[in-house]
Amino acid sequence: MNKDPALFMSKKNGGRPDAPPVIVSMDDLRALRKDTQAGKKTDASFVTKGDIERIKKSTKIETTQDVRAN
Numbered sequence: 001m002n003k004d005p006a007l008f009m010s011k012k013n014g015g016r017p018d019a020p021p022v023i024v025s026m027d028d029l030r031a032l033r034k035d036t037q038a039g040k041k042t043d044a045s046f047v048t049k050g051d052i053e054r055i056k057k058s059t060k061i062e063t064t065q066d067v068r069a070n
Contacts, residue, residue: 024032024044032044 035042
């Protein structure tokens with residue numbers, strides 16, 4: 001499967017690929033949550049289970065062949 005490199009590049013880091021998402025420990029999560037609630041800038045985002053379900057329901061994944069066939 002070919003990936004569109006534009007989806008994984010960022011202007012903020014000179015066009016280099018963004019760092020992959022990571023799973024953090026509970027201690028890291030608590031520290032991130034504390035910093036976020038205190039209004040400190042963090043390089044993290046929280047995606048809830050509800051957000052993931054909403055994204056799944058509203059996303060239609062097609063191959064290039066599927067798009068060309070329609």
